[in-house]
Amino acid sequence: MKSIHIYTLIGLLITGLLSSCDDDDKMDPEMPGKVSLMLENKFGDANIDLSSTFTSSKGDKITFSGFEYIISNVELIKEDGSIYAVPDSYYFMGQRSGTDSKREMIEITDIPAGNYKGIKFYVGVDPETNANTDNYEKGELEGGVGMDWGWASGYKFIRWDGSYFNDAENKDVNFSFHIGTDANFKLISNEFGKTITINDDMTSQIHFEVMADKVFDAVGLNEIGLNFPPPADVKTFTGVMVGPEDKATAIANAYAEMFMLHHVHNMEMN
Amino acid sequence: MEKRLILFLLISGIMLACNEDISPDIKPFYIDLDVPEYMGTTVPFPERNPFSKEGIELGRMLFYDPILSSNNQVSCATCHKQELAFSDGMSLSTLGVSGEKLQRHTPALINLAWNNGLFWDGGAKDLESLAFAPLTHPDEMNQDITELVEELKQIPDYKERFKKVFGKDTIQSALIVRALAQFQRSLVSFDSKYDRYLKSGEAGFLNALELEGMQLVEEKCGGCHSGVNFTDLGFHNNGLDAEFPAAPEHVGKGRNRVTLNPEELGAFKTPTLRNIILTAPYMHDGRFKSIDEVLDHYAQNMVNSPTLDTLLTGQNDKIGIPISENEKQAIVAFLHTLTDLSFIQNQAFSNPFKK
Numbered sequence: 100m101k102s103i104h105i106y107t108l109i110g111l112l113i114t115g116l117l118s119s120c121d122d123d124d125k126m127d128p129e130m131p132g133k134v135s136l137m138l139e140n141k142f143g144d145a146n147i148d149l150s151s152t153f154t155s156s157k158g159d160k161i162t163f164s165g166f167e168y169i170i171s172n173v174e175l176i177k178e179d180g181s182i183y184a185v186p187d188s189y190y191f192m193g194q195r196s197g198t199d200s201k202r203e204m205i206e207i208t209d210i211p212a213g214n215y216k217g218i219k220f221y222v223g224v225d226p227e228t229n230a231n232t233d234n235y236e237k238g239e240l241e242g243g244v245g246m247d248w249g250w251a252s253g254y255k256f257i258r259w260d261g262s263y264f265n266d267a268e269n270k271d272v273n274f275s276f277h278i279g280t281d282a283n284f285k286l287i288s289n290e291f292g293k294t295i296t297i298n299d300d301m302t303s304q305i306h307f308e309v310m311a312d313k314v315f316d317a318v319g320l321n322e323i324g325l326n327f328p329p330p331a332d333v334k335t336f337t338g339v340m341v342g343p344e345d346k347a348t349a350i351a352n353a354y355a356e357m358f359m360l361h362h363v364h365n366m367e368m369n
Numbered sequence: 370m371e372k373r374l375i376l377f378l379l380i381s382g383i384m385l386a387c388n389e390d391i392s393p394d395i396k397p398f399y400i401d402l403d404v405p406e407y408m409g410t411t412v413p414f415p416e417r418n419p420f421s422k423e424g425i426e427l428g429r430m431l432f433y434d435p436i437l438s439s440n441n442q443v444s445c446a447t448c449h450k451q452e453l454a455f456s457d458g459m460s461l462s463t464l465g466v467s468g469e470k471l472q473r474h475t476p477a478l479i480n481l482a483w484n485n486g487l488f489w490d491g492g493a494k495d496l497e498s499l500a501f502a503p504l505t506h507p508d509e510m511n512q513d514i515t516e517l518v519e520e521l522k523q524i525p526d527y528k529e530r531f532k533k534v535f536g537k538d539t540i541q542s543a544l545i546v547r548a549l550a551q552f553q554r555s556l557v558s559f560d561s562k563y564d565r566y567l568k569s570g571e572a573g574f575l576n577a578l579e580l581e582g583m584q585l586v587e588e589k590c591g592g593c594h595s596g597v598n599f600t601d602l603g604f605h606n607n608g609l610d611a612e613f614p615a616a617p618e619h620v621g622k623g624r625n626r627v628t629l630n631p632e633e634l635g636a637f638k639t640p641t642l643r644n645i646i647l648t649a650p651y652m653h654d655g656r657f658k659s660i661d662e663v664l665d666h667y668a669q670n671m672v673n674s675p676t677l678d679t680l681l682t683g684q685n686d687k688i689g690i691p692i693s694e695n696e697k698q699a700i701v702a703f704l705h706t707l708t709d710l711s712f713i714q715n716q717a718f719s720n721p722f723k724k
Contacts, residue, residue, distance in 0.1 A: 233418075233497040233550075235543035242501050243514035243542045249502025250618075251492035251627050 129212050130299035136173070136205040136218070137306040138192055139361070140166055147311060149196050155315035157322065162271075163261040166311065167193035168354075169246060169254060171224055171238075175210060176217035178294050183211055189224065189238030191246055212298035217290040218305055222354055223256030226281040253279045257354060259311075263320045274320055276350055283351035287358045295365040304364040310357045317353035318346060397421035397534050405559050407567060407597050412482045412554055415495060418547045420555070424534040426721070428552025430527075431545060433720045436520055438510035440466050445503070445549070446720065448475045452713050454644035455479065455556060460655030466511040472620045474655035477648040479641055479712070482554040485602050489637045489653040490620075492627045496550035501542070514542045521545070558643050558712040566706070567597060575706060582703025586642070589667075589690050589700075592680040599642035599707070605678040606635040608671030608688060609652060623653070634676045643707045660701055668692040 140146065142153040142161075152162045173188040185207050194201040228234055232242040232252055240246075240254070247254050259276040295303050323346060399421045402412035414420055431437060435444040447464050449455040455478035461470045473489050481487065481496060493499035503509040504517070521527045521540050531540045534548060563583075566574035575583065586594065595601045604624035613635040619626040624633035637653040651657040657666060671681060671689040682688055692700070712718070 231415075231495055231498045232501060233543035233546045235541045236417075241514075241542055242498070242546065243505055247498075247501060249493075249499075249505060250488065250490075252494040252498035 128298045128300050131209045131211055132297040132299050132301055132303070133206060133208040134175070134210060134295075134297055134303040134305060136170075136207060136220075137304055138170070138203050138205070138309050138358070139307065140193060140203060140309045140311060142310075142312045142315075149194065153312070153315075155312055155319070157316065157319035159315055159320040160264040161261060161274075161315060161320065162263070163259065165193070165195040165258060165260040167191065167195055167246065167255075167259070168257040169223055170205065170220050171228075172219075172221045173205075173207065174219040175207075175215050175297075176219065176290075178214040178216050182219075183213075183215075185210075187236070187238040188220075189228070189234075189240045191239050191241075191244075195245070210297050214294040214296050215291075216294045217288070219286060219288045221284055221286055222358075223279065223284040224254045225284060229253045229279070229281060229284070248277075248279065255279050256283055256285075256351075265324075266321050267324065274323075276314075278347050278350055278354075280347075283347060285351060285355035287355065289358075289360045291360070291363045293363070295363050300368060302364075302366050302368050306361045306363065308359045308361050310359055313357040314350055314353040318349050395533050396536065397423040402555055402557065404557055405564065405568060408480075408483075408557075408559060412557055414482065414551075414554055415497070418497060418550060420551055421534060423530065424548055424551040425555045426552075427527075427530045427534050428548040428550065428555075429718070430530070430721050431549050432552050433722055436524075437504060437512060437517065438466055439512050442466070443510050448509075449478050451715075451718055451720075452647075453477070454558070454647045454709075454713060456648040458649065460650050465506070465509040467508045469508040471508055472617060473653050474650065476640065477644065478553055478556050479558050479643050480598055481556065483598060483602065486627075486638070490622075490624050490627050491604060491638055496553050497543070497546045500546035500549045504546075517545070518542055556712075556718060558709040560711040561643065561709040562706040563703075564709070575703075578699050578702045579706050580703075582699035582701070583706075585692075585696050585700050586703055589692060589696075590642075593639045593678075594642050600639045602639065604633060604636040604638055605680070606633075606674065606676045607637070607667075608673065608677050608681055609656070609666075610635060611672045611674050613674075632676055635674060636676065636678075642704060644709055644712065645704050646708050647713065660704060661697070664692060664697045664700065668697070 145151065145153065147153075147163060147166050149163055149166075152160050154160050169189065170192055171189045173185040175183045175185070177183065188207070190202070190205050192202050192205075223229070224240070228237055228240070230252070232240075232247040232254065234240040234242070243249075245255075246258060255277045257276055257278050260274070262271040262273050264270070265272040289307075291305070295301075295305075297303055399419055402420055404410065404412055412420070418424075432445045432449075435441050435447075437444060443464065443466050448457040448462050450457060457464065457475040460474060461472070462475050463470050465471065476489065485491065487493040487496065487499045488502075493502065501514070504512045505514060518540050521531075528540065531544055531548075532538055535544050537544070562574060562579075566572070572580060586599075590599075593601050593603065593605055593607075606623070610621075613621045613623065613625070615622065622634055624636040624638075625631065640648075645651075645660065649657075649659060651660070651663050657663045667681075667690045669689060671677075673688055677688065681690065
């Protein structure tokens with residue numbers, strides 16, 4: 100009998116101590132809340148996956164082997180216009196063949212309670228942070244995992260790879276859109292058209308559709324052709340790394356316009 | 370008694386789990402690295418990665434450890450050999466994991482802390498960011514960084530050292546490259562015969578031929594190989610080629626690949642002349658086997674192109690730098706005084722696994 104007593108005591112103690120590790124659990128409208136930022140990758144009406152072939156308005160037939168990009172410097176705009184900047188907000192998004200992970204959702208926690216009317220974020224990495232690639236202090240900016248360049252320090256703001264049907268060659272050839280450099284760091288800014296309440300008592304989601312087709316509508320792969328010198332081991336290749344400059348700029352201008360706010364949810368938690 | 374003990378252990382365990390702070394007694398020993406006054410007294414470093422005794426030592430271990438490569442056979446030191454002032458003696462190295470020829474010549478690692486950009490085109494902005502390139506390139510170390518981190522975490526000695534240096538109970542890719550950078554920044558060479566001359570201020574340290582050579586290097590080479598570190602840290606087209614083809618991978622374009630500035634087509638970094646006798650062959654593609662070939666190039670074999678450096682366009686439409694045979698002898702004699710034997714013999718820079 101006595102042993103039961105002791106184990107009950109242990110149980111209670113553990114429960115007590117464990118909960119003291121966490122932030123206070125009970126619902127409170129004054130306590131910080133969280134929001135999910137959903138970025139759903141689309142090509143027209145279809146969701147992007149790594150097996151389908153998509154056709155752009157220019158007639159390019161495109162299959163992705165990777166569709167990745169970086170979102171950073173997220174700011175939530177309060178009803179009164181003041182801003183909550185999410186600290187160290189750097190996120191690798193999207194998916195790549197050969198890996199299981201597909202990232203379309205960012206969970207932002209510890210947001211001060213309040214009514215919010217808009218969101219800002221960037222595609223890419225701010226110039227200060229983009230100056231070097233050993234940024235372990237900053238969110239998820241792990242170096243050497245494919246989202247940074249080795250030969251010229253800096254991050255790939257978008258890293259889209261795949262193949263398309265090249266009309267002149269009459270076969271599929273590879274393409275790579277690897278766009279970085281400070282000039283291509285692009286602001287995405289949206290007002291919700293209403294306010295959402297963020298606190299410990301609410302659950303919220305901000306949902307964007309990421310319309311990749313807009314980029315391929317602006318920059319035709321067959322129009323670029325094969326004019327970009329290939330890497331040593333790829334014979335037929337259409338690439339826009341950081342250059343040719345004009346193409347990279349056109350792509351960056353287009354990706355700045357591809358984030359379409361779809362809707363926001365705001366619900367009281369049960 | 371026993372149950373109380375269990376209770377006590379349980380509670381302490383849970384309390385510890387709550388406490389994420391790392392105790393202050395494991396801080397590394399931060400140090401300044403001294404260099405002669407003519408180089409600014411101490412070795413510069415980026416604010417985010419200060420030198421510590423333990424950091425440099427960890428970097429040294431990583432530098433010499435083949436675990437950094439995919440097949441666990443290639444270390445940084447495979448191509449950066451101390452006895453050759455951390456170069457490899459080959460025009461284009463084939464010592465990487467694939468055995469394929471690299472596209473540019475392995476640079477020597479000497480006084481890198483002062484560089485503004487690394488690689489022959491300056492594409493890497495600092496040593497930390499640079500390291501990801503050789504680590505991951507399929508023809509160099511071919512490493513999967515995520516796997517490397519996991520491998521290092523399996524080695525208790527490394528785990529402890531990373532914790533001591535960076536105060537974090539984990540290993541991350543950024544910490545690997547920071548430790549490597551600390552070690553590479555510590556590779557300073559200021560103990561040559563020329564340095565003894567500079568430090569003493571007495572001409573007697575150099576003989577007449579060497580002094581003449583010093584004068585000639587200043588006059589004829591000092592436009593680019595300037596100052597006591599014998600580099601302007603800049604990028605120049607020094608008349609090696611008439612054309613700069615884009616393939617493969619734009620490497621022939623030099624600095625232009627990075628800046629896209631048309632005036633920098635075919636411009637490559639000015640390397641230091643320190644330890645130059647040890648670091649043959651020469652140029653970004655290792656095309657010249659000897660210093661004599663290099664001097665012949667500047668004297669008479671230079672090729673014109675629209676971006677050829679104006680320092681080399683010469684007079685009377687004759688490109689290049691006029692250098693007589695006697696002057697070449699004096700220049701070579703002086704270049705030998707830039708060899709720093711204590712640099713290539715320094716135990717602190719040597720393989721820590723070889724006792």
